[in-house]
Each structure stands twice: as structure tokens, then as C-alpha cells.
Amino acid sequence: MLDARNITKAYFEGDKELQVLKGINLKIARGEFLSIVGPSGAGKSTLLHILGGLDEPSRGEVYLDDFCLSSLKDAQKAMIRNTRFGFVFQFYHLLREFSALENVMLPAFLKKGEKKEEEIKDKAKGLLDFLGLSSRLTHRPSELSGGEQQRVALARALINDPEILFCDEPTGNLDSEAGKQIRAMLFELNHKKKTTVVVVTHSRELAQGSNRILNIFDGRIVSTEEILKKP
Ligand SMILES: Nc1ncnc2c1ncn2[C@@H]1O[C@H](COP(=O)(O)OP(=O)(O)OP(=O)(O)O)[C@@H](O)[C@H]1O
Numbered sequence: 001m002l003d004a005r006n007i008t009k010a011y012f013e014g015d016k017e018l019q020v021l022k023g024i025n026l027k028i029a030r031g032e033f034l035s036i037v038g039p040s041g042a043g044k045s046t047l048l049h050i051l052g053g054l055d056e057p058s059r060g061e062v063y064l065d066d067f068c069l070s071s072l073k074d075a076q077k078a079m080i081r082n083t084r085f086g087f088v089f090q091f092y093h094l095l096r097e098f099s100a101l102e103n104v105m106l107p108a109f110l111k112k113g114e115k116k117e118e119e120i121k122d123k124a125k126g127l128l129d130f131l132g133l134s135s136r137l138t139h140r141p142s143e144l145s146g147g148e149q150q151r152v153a154l155a156r157a158l159i160n161d162p163e164i165l166f167c168d169e170p171t172g173n174l175d176s177e178a179g180k181q182i183r184a185m186l187f188e189l190n191h192k193k194k195t196t197v198v199v200v201t202h203s204r205e206l207a208q209g210s211n212r213i214l215n216i217f218d219g220r221i222v223s224t225e226e227i228l229k230k231p
């Protein structure tokens with residue numbers, strides 16, 4: 001489904017070049033649950049953003065089915081991101097002036113079309129309820145704990161039923177109980193809805209439940225571990 005070919009990413013500080021990704025080749029099958037692990041600064045978030053079309057590689061291409069993501073116009077890319085991809089960012093990126101419920105509903109309004117506001121609201125409430133936040137619907141992000149914001153961000157990522165869900169440390173700020181809930185939700189999504197899931201994680205439990213673990217070190221894939229039979 002996703003095919004990343006010889007991805008490199010460099011940042012420039014003055015005339016000094018910092019190589020963050022050094023030639024990543026990666027194919028992700030439809031329905032796969034992939035974990036990306038590695039030390040801080042290894043390039044995990046950078047890779048996730050490039051796979052999801054949020055950031056451009058310096059060299060190399062990412063193909064989604066037959067499309068080369070970087071050859072698409074910004075508006076087309078934005079459409080794909082909003083309708084086919086879901087993102088849970090490491091630092092959530094919730095909109096501060098909106099409530100938890102409104103944050104979750106927003107991508108569904110941006111998606112052209114059919115759904116009525118009441119329908120969207122019910123779905124958003126259902127997701128927040130499942131994630132244990134039914135008593136926090138009207139809270140703004142500043143009135144939520146880090147772990148609660150993380151769960152709102154997950155609900156927001158799921159409102160449009162993405163084909164691929166990208167999550168950057170989805171259980172990073174959660175205690176074991178809330179972390180367990182998120183893990184269960186990700187596994188269920190992958191099993192029942194066949195959603196392709198790509199997570200960056202430090203959680204051994206989460207990684208061990210996936211199909212494949214990629215170990216990234218200093219901008220390279222240094223090892224791959226197959227956990228279960230590929231879908
Ligand atoms: N916009 C930028 N300009 C310059 N350097 C950057 C930029 N974004 C990231 N980097 C550098 O790229 C490297 C990889 O960053 P990245 O966020 O991908 O790491 P990570 O593996 O996700 O780490 P962590 O586990 O701490 O989240 C880091 O050394 C970081 O300092």
C-alpha cells in the first residue's frame with residue numbers, strides 16, 4: 001500500500017548539513033500493523049511525517065498505491081491526508097480554542113460531503129466515550145491532562161475511518177490503564193476494520209502486538225523483526 005524508496009532527509013543549519021534519514025526503503029502492506037522503534041533523535045518522527053505526506057524527503061519517493069505522494073499538488077495531498085490517513089502526533093496538535101468534542105468532529109466537517117452534524121457528533125461522542133472521556137467533552141485542551149489530550153487526538157484521527165493510521169508515541173504519556181485502552185483500540189481497529197497501523201513507540205507491549213518491528217538507529221533501519229504472519 002505504501003512504498004518508501006530510498007528516502008533521505010537532511011536539515012541545514014547555516015552551511016552545516018545534518019543527515020537525519022540516510023536511505024530508508026520500506027514497504028507497508030495493506031492491513032499491516034507496523035511498529036517503529038529506536039532511540040531519541042534516530043529519525044522516527046521524521047520518517048512517520050514523510051510516510052504520511054506531511055513532510056517532503058530530500059531525496060527518494062513515497063508511493064501510495066500507484067501515486068507518488070510528492071508529485072501531487074498540495075491540495076490533492078491534503079485531501080488524501082484528510083480522507084485516507086489519520087495522524088496522532090507526538091505533541092497532539094489539538095486546536096486550543098475548541099472543545100475536546102469539537103476537535104474530534106472537525107476533520108469530518110472538512111471531509112466533503114454527506115454526513116450531517118448530528119451524525120458526526122454522535123460518532124465523535126462514541127469515540128470519546130470508548131476512550132474514557134465522556135465527562136470531558138466540553139473541556140478545551142488546556143483543561144485536559146497530557147494523556148487525555150492524547151486520547152482526544154486519537155479520537156480525532158479515527159473520525160474519518162482512515163485506511164492508514166499513523167501514531168507517534170500514542171501511549172507515551174499514559175499510565176498503564178489508559179495505555180492498555182489505547183493498545184486495545186489500535187489492535188481492534190487493525191483486526192476488525194483492517195486499518196493499516198504505523199506506530200512509533202517505546203512500548204514493548206505495543207510493539208510485540210504488531211506484525212513487524214523496525215528498529216531505526218541514526219537514520220537507518222538497522223534491523224527488522226517479524227512478529228506474526230503477515231496479513
Ligand atoms: N526542523 C528541523 N531542523 C533541524 N533538525 C531537525 C528538525 N527536525 C528534526 N531535526 C533533527 O532530526 C533528528 C531526528 O528527529 P526526530 O524528531 O525524527 O527524532 P525521533 O526519533 O522522533 O526522536 P524522539 O524519540 O525524541 O521523538 C533529531 O536529531 C532532530 O534534532
Ligand SMILES: [Mg+2]
Binds near residue numbers: 045046090168
Ligand atoms: Mg519523535
